[in-house]
Amino acid sequence: MTDFTIATWNINSVRLRIATVEQFLRDAQPDVLCLQEIKGENGVFPTAAFEALGYVHQAVRGMKSYNGVATLSRHPMTVLDDRNWCSKVDCRHVATSVMGIEVHNFYVPAGGDIPDPALNDKFAHKLSFLDETREWFATERPPSAAHRMVLVGDLNIAPLEHDVWSHKKLLDVVSHTPIEVEKYEAWRAASDFRDAVRHFVPDSEKLYTWWSYRAKEWELADKGRRLDHIWVTPDLVPALKSYKIHKAMRGVEKASDHAPVVVTMSV
């Protein structure tokens, strides 16, 4: 048995925040780091900085200006799939295999402002994305599948009442609407994924991973949402050892608006 620590973090430009990422890696020392919103083409990804810290195995899917995901590993890793969703080449997913575990790193569309697919193409895209991923996992990775999987990322949905600062006030706000939560749940259930962080924290307890830039006193106001998730297949649930949301990373100079989420399991 050996420990396997995986981290997920929407970094909101990896070039701008590489020093912060280095600080985090020295502190948390995950085996695998999954980044979202790297915001740059593969050619400008800071490959050498990660190599210097031992993360020599890298799966990068970047594009100019927007989106982009990267999975970095200290252990040998193979890239499984470069698939696109909703017929868009928008770099929202990379699948890899490391230490015998299939790792899916996702950046789900944010969905714009208006929670109505008829009025808002971005919300329609988000709902379609959730339908497509659910369908793919149900077909290609049904719950009976024997192999171990971890799915992480900025899923841009806060599913539970206490994943947001005010359930009532956010029911009509994109990220917490009933239709999104329903589709999030259907996707999770498609492979019988389990919420690895709520494994440690009761549903009745407030838990956030994102705090808006638009609130000056973000920590004092604490109007957060839990948008970043780590799901594991049932066989990994007994292996879960600990979790941490690195809220301190939200408080550094020039911080991302997301904090890293980390889970350790014994595999």
Place this chain on the structure above:
DNA sequence: ATGCCAGCATGTTGCTGA
């Protein structure tokens, strides 16, 4: 209803985020 803040490219304005 809007702006509040932030990053990047189309670049001192517009698109994106959620």
